[in-house]
Amino acid sequence: MVSIPRVLKSRWWRFPITWWWRSLPLRVVLTVFLASVLVLVLGGFLLMQQATLGVIDGKKETAKNEARQAVNTAQQQLNAADLTGGVNVDKLLLDLAIGFANRAEQYEVIIITPDQTITAGNAVASSIPPSLRKQVEQSYDLLMSPTRITYRDMRPTVPGLAAGATLTLPLTGQYQIYLMFPLTQELKTLAVLRTAVVTTGAILVILLTFIAALVSRQVVTPVRAARRAAESLASGNLRDRLKVRGKDDLARLAISMNYMASELEKQINTLEELSAVQQRFVSDVSHELRTPLTTVRMASEVLYEAREDFDPVAARSAELLQKELDRFEALLSDLLEISRFDAGAAQLIVEEVDLRDLVYRVVEANASLAETNNTEITVHEGGEAKAEVDSRRIERILRNLLVNAIEHSEGHPIDVLIESDDAAVAIAVRDHGVGFEASQARQVFHRFWRGDSARARTVGGTGLGLAIAMEDANLHGGWLTAWGRPAMGAQFRLTLPRKVGAILETSPLPLVPRDLVGPGGTRFDGLEAPAPLAPSSPASPAPRRAASMETTVGPS
Amino acid sequence: MSETTKSPGARSRVLVVDDDAALAEMLSIVLRNEGFEPIWCAHGDKAFSAFKEAKPDLVLLDLMLPGRDGVDVCRDIRAESGVPIVMLTAKTDTIDVVEGLEAGADDYVAKPFKAKELVARIKTRLRRMPVSEEVDVETLRIGDLSISVDGHSVKRDGVQIQLTPLEFDLLLALARRPWQVFSREVLLEQVWGYRHAADTRLVNVHVQRLRSKIERDPEHPEIVVTVRGIGYKAGETVQVR
Numbered sequence: 156m157v158s159i160p161r162v163l164k165s166r167w168w169r170f171p172i173t174w175w176w177r178s179l180p181l182r183v184v185l186t187v188f189l190a191s192v193l194v195l196v197l198g199g200f201l202l203m204q205q206a207t208l209g210v211i212d213g214k215k216e217t218a219k220n221e222a223r224q225a226v227n228t229a230q231q232q233l234n235a236a237d238l239t240g241g242v243n244v245d246k247l248l249l250d251l252a253i254g255f256a257n258r259a260e261q262y263e264v265i266i267i268t269p270d271q272t273i274t275a276g277n278a279v280a281s282s283i284p285p286s287l288r289k290q291v292e293q294s295y296d297l298l299m300s301p302t303r304i305t306y307r308d309m310r311p312t313v314p315g316l317a318a319g320a321t322l323t324l325p326l327t328g329q330y331q332i333y334l335m336f337p338l339t340q341e342l343k344t345l346a347v348l349r350t351a352v353v354t355t356g357a358i359l360v361i362l363l364t365f366i367a368a369l370v371s372r373q374v375v376t377p378v379r380a381a382r383r384a385a386e387s388l389a390s391g392n393l394r395d396r397l398k399v400r401g402k403d404d405l406a407r408l409a410i411s412m413n414y415m416a417s418e419l420e421k422q423i424n425t426l427e428e429l430s431a432v433q434q435r436f437v438s439d440v441s442h443e444l445r446t447p448l449t450t451v452r453m454a455s456e457v458l459y460e461a462r463e464d465f466d467p468v469a470a471r472s473a474e475l476l477q478k479e480l481d482r483f484e485a486l487l488s489d490l491l492e493i494s495r496f497d498a499g500a501a502q503l504i505v506e507e508v509d510l511r512d513l514v515y516r517v518v519e520a521n522a523s524l525a526e527t528n529n530t531e532i533t534v535h536e537g538g539e540a541k542a543e544v545d546s547r548r549i550e551r552i553l554r555n556l557l558v559n560a561i562e563h564s565e566g567h568p569i570d571v572l573i574e575s576d577d578a579a580v581a582i583a584v585r586d587h588g589v590g591f592e593a594s595q596a597r598q599v600f601h602r603f604w605r606g607d608s609a610r611a612r613t614v615g616g617t618g619l620g621l622a623i624a625m626e627d628a629n630l631h632g633g634w635l636t637a638w639g640r641p642a643m644g645a646q647f648r649l650t651l652p653r654k655v656g657a658i659l660e661t662s663p664l665p666l667v668p669r670d671l672v673g674p675g676g677t678r679f680d681g682l683e684a685p686a687p688l689a690p691s692s693p694a695s696p697a698p699r700r701a702a703s704m705e706t707t708v709g710p711s
Numbered sequence: 712m713s714e715t716t717k718s719p720g721a722r723s724r725v726l727v728v729d730d731d732a733a734l735a736e737m738l739s740i741v742l743r744n745e746g747f748e749p750i751w752c753a754h755g756d757k758a759f760s761a762f763k764e765a766k767p768d769l770v771l772l773d774l775m776l777p778g779r780d781g782v783d784v785c786r787d788i789r790a791e792s793g794v795p796i797v798m799l800t801a802k803t804d805t806i807d808v809v810e811g812l813e814a815g816a817d818d819y820v821a822k823p824f825k826a827k828e829l830v831a832r833i834k835t836r837l838r839r840m841p842v843s844e845e846v847d848v849e850t851l852r853i854g855d856l857s858i859s860v861d862g863h864s865v866k867r868d869g870v871q872i873q874l875t876p877l878e879f880d881l882l883l884a885l886a887r888r889p890w891q892v893f894s895r896e897v898l899l900e901q902v903w904g905y906r907h908a909a910d911t912r913l914v915n916v917h918v919q920r921l922r923s924k925i926e927r928d929p930e931h932p933e934i935v936v937t938v939r940g941i942g943y944k945a946g947e948t949v950q951v952r
Binding site: 441442445446447448449450453454456457484520 | 824
């Protein structure tokens with residue numbers, strides 16, 4: 156949660172991107188909106204272009220016809236005119252022009268003679284494009300050209316069509332007649348059309364966007380329902396099912412999801428049943444094996460007690476029988492314990508205890524074993540070490556670690572370190588015995604793993620102790636890690652969260668023994684400088700902390 | 712076996728209820744070796760009649776029995792008598808143990824056990840708490856109860872309350888040192904004779920059983936008070952009118 160404002164600050168440009176990828180409906184709606192705007196703008200543009208072309212073409216056609224008619228009429232009038240009486244040509248043309256202008260209001264007439272310009276209407280002669288004028292002067296055809304019509308009064312110029320032709324007056328010469336057709340009406344029509352297109356477009360865009368929103372909602376709602384169902388399934392509610400409506404793809408998705416859920420439920424139920432069967436089996440084996448074992452053990456005890464009355468062979472056999480029965484029993488109980496873990500039947504019975512008490516209890520209980528091995532055990536505690544643990548299991552871990560250390564110490568002293576921080580408590584058991592290869596740091600926890608198969612087994616141990624310890628640590632959400640080097644001993648570190656269910660992040664103790672990394676901490680004569688030892692576990696913040704804390708708690 | 716309640720000559724009778732013939736025979740050998748008189752019963756249905764007939768000083772009871780279940784047999788016997796009952800069980804981690812204890816068993820031994828261990832348990836149960844020299848009063852008070860140490864009886868307002876020997880020992884242990892808070896481990900050592908840490912469920916279950924007999928309101932105990940995180944202590948002594 157803390158990181159979000161920082162992201163906003165430094166990566167503000169990412170925000171729209173994340174926003175874009177966060178919501179499917181939003182993405183659909185936005186896409187549809189943009190696409191429909193694009194399509195409608197393009198369509199409207201094309202439509203308007205076509206409409207304009209059509210309207211203008213139509214006007215051109217009409218104008219041409221009208222112009223041709225008008226020019227013919229004019230020509231006929233001129234041809235029919237009696238020119239014998241020295242009629243004023245100008246007057247004649249003026250009449251002609253006025254006549255046209257009166258007859259039709261669609262155009263204005265401009266007649267250009269070599270001397271003057273006669274206009275009927277308000278258009279100014281400069282409205283005639285010069286190119287048209289030039290063409291008309293050289294041709295007898297009716298020619299047309301677009302133009303802008305300027306009026307004599309203050310009216311704004313208007314786009315229009317100019318048609319020009321040459322009139323021939325027998326004997327007198329040639330005159331150019333121009334007809335100016337303003338496009339006012341057509342422009343008005345097009346403006347109305349444009350408004351209609353834009354309005355329709357806008358409404359269409361809004362409607363399309365709305366429809367897109369609706370559709371995407373329709374699609375997303377069942378998908379979201381499916382997602383929720385999947386999440387619910389994942390969190391263990393195996394009975395949750397999706398509602399199936401209709402027969403479409405989404406319905407089929409729901410059916411598949413439901414099928415998957417029921418299959419999952421079936422599988423899990425089967426597994427649970429198997430696990431229950433396994434548990435019952437373990438429990439039955441436990442009972443069935445233990446009763447005869449009890450008899451055997453008691454019988455062996457009776458024989459052992461009476462061994463002094465036997466001949467040496469029988470006496471030694473009774474001794475061996477007794478001793479091996481202990482091992483057999485330990486092995487059996489370890490096996491049962493392991494199978495209980497495998498069946499998932501192991502349960503934590505948690506209470507808050509000071510782990511130091513457990514350590515002292517275990518050390519005390521194993522004092523005689525240490526003594527027979529000529530090993531000295533020193534406990535280095537660093538303040539209170541309360542944690543919520545299953546003391547039976549933690550004691551078992553500690554016992555396993557300690558017995559393991561004693562077995563491998565070869566008479567060298569053993570250090571037990573207890574250290575804690577706010578979140579975790581760590582206990583390390585350090586021996587200076589044979590140690591093991593760095594690559595074996597994981598294997599030591601394997602079931603029935605033997606460090607050195609060539610070495611004769613002198614002390615007990617079922618080969619399951621560390622595996623059980625590992626399971627016990629995992630059950631607590633704790634870590635059990637091993638460090639070892641040949642001839643430099645080994646250190647096993649147990650880290651437990653103070654609260655049940657808390658996630659461990661660091662261990663209060665380094666994985667690598669402090670006496671190897673700390674200043675002046677070398678204990679072995681054969682070891683001059685502490686070699687930079689890579690921790691076997693990546694989770695360990697070992698060397699740094701070790702160096703800084705050496706002064707507070709050092710091996711005494 | 713001079714520590715037993717019987718007169719020095721008599722041997723303590725131990726009823727062994729177990730369906731496993733070999734184990735029963737082996738138990739008989741060991742018990743006879745240790746100076747007890749074993750009686751064997753192999754069937755759950757016959758256990759109770761065997762008990763009534765033999766009147767044993769202690770019952771060794773397997774929880775898994777043909778016929779009547781061990782827990783039920785335990786309940787039957789306890790309804791009739793306060794005789795010490797030691798369960799033999801192969802399942803220590805299940806609720807069987809708690810069920811057996813709640814049904815009235817005083818202690819349990821987990822298979823496979825050592826003969827010495829079993830004998831030690833039996834002897835502890837047969838041996839009554841030695842009358843301590845430091846306490847010379849005959850009658851102790853705890854809450855509104857008066858305990859007659861020699862007479863092994865507990866009275867409230869002159870009315871006797873029936874307690875099993877174990878429950879009496881538990882109450883006596885608390886009453887002798889009313890100022891002391893007893894941890895479960897200490898009680899296990901003093902009452903059950905365990906020298907090493909053992910199953911604290913023993914203490915919990917028997918404190919509950921004891922309370923149900925002596926407390927006016929077992930939900931709000933005034934005589935055996937729980938001290939959170941530590942254990943139990945005797946309640947304030949009330950002046951009896």
